Amino acid sequence: MGNERAGEVAGADAIDARLAARLAELRTERGWSLGELAERSGVSRSTLSRAERAEISPTAALLNRLCGVYGRTMSRLLSEVEAEPVQVVRAAEQRIWEDRASGFVRRSVSPPDAGLRGELVEGRLAAGADIAYDRPPVPGLEQHIWVLDGALEVTAQGATHELAAGDCLRLRVWGPTRFRSPGPEEARYVLAVILP
Missing domain, CATH: 2.60.120.10 (Jelly Rolls)
Structure with a gap:
């Protein structure tokens, strides 16, 4: 059971790392500084910076604010850190x-x-x-x-x-x-x- 839990944590860390990279990409694609994103989202610059470096795991409220700024649903953002789309997910x-x-x-x-x-x-x-x-x-x-x-x-x-x-x-x-x-x-x- 300990190995299963360790695998879940490692998987969560990998998702957080891909999510952090995608958040940084979205900001860069728009040419925004962290300060500009902070103004648009109402989230502090330091929190945004830590989220983009995967130093913190973003909360639902934080992701919701960022999704609002980027015009995405949370599921769409999370799906963007996945590999090729599939038709069935077990x-x-x-x-x-x-x-x-x-x-x-x-x-x-x-x-x-x-x-x-x-x-x-x-x-x-x-x-x-x-x-x-x-x-x-x-x-x-x-x-x-x-x-x-x-x-x-x-x-x-x-x-x-x-x-x-x-x-x-x-x-x-x-x-x-x-x-x-x-x-x-x-x-x-x-x-x-x-x-x-």
Whole structure:
């Protein structure tokens, strides 16, 4: 079991390194300095620098801000650090990304393909976890949130939706959103994301 965990950590480190390189590429492609990106994203220059050098593993909130600046969904950004697109991704091979600070685990269910507009993501929020996004990565993003287990509160456009297992919320995201797992168990849900 120790070797399996070590392999998972090594895999996570490799993804963080590729993600860091891609973040640096995106900024360079636009000809922006770290200072310009900091102004556009609202993220400190030092945090951006550390993320681009893979000194830190970016949080979901940080990636969301950067995706907003770069006009990408989080899944698209993460798929850009993958190799050739495939049509089938077996459950054991689906990419898992964890934001330990917030208690959020994200599994990319759909095979990665930056050229397609829709994707499925499995999200898990620990009981009591609360994640707030100040803006969508792409304005007008369509989301379908289908709760599989537990309860989930989703706040968007000034309204809070209390969802139980089996409930599905469909919305377009234009402004801030908040995902909260009120407990007592974790919330597990499917998020379908469709680019406008």
